[in-house]
Amino acid sequence: MKRLLTLLAILAICGCMENVSLTNPTGKEPQTISSEMGIYGFTPNSIQLQRDTPVVWKLYVLSLNACTNKVIIEGIGEYPLKEGDNIIEFTPSKTGEISFNCGMNMLRGKFVVQ
């Protein structure tokens, strides 16, 4: 029984550490940025980022529709959106431009990673 509890404790600790490394693999303070997304696009639509530093992107969707219900970040992922506040987290691993767009590729913007 004691051995089982020890095993469970180890699993719990490993589980926690795994979560930490998934959202923040570098251990650096995240860089927090904010944009609004409406029918005319993203504001701002060009955002500077630092490489290898976790990003917390606060994306505020003004009104939800077929255009604003998803954001796709090139080479990083697709994120379903809801009206109002959304939090998107990722870590850019190389320098250069990363484009992002709505689900229909009409509204566009870019991150410039240094």
Ligand SMILES: [Cu+2]
């Ligand atoms: Cu669209």
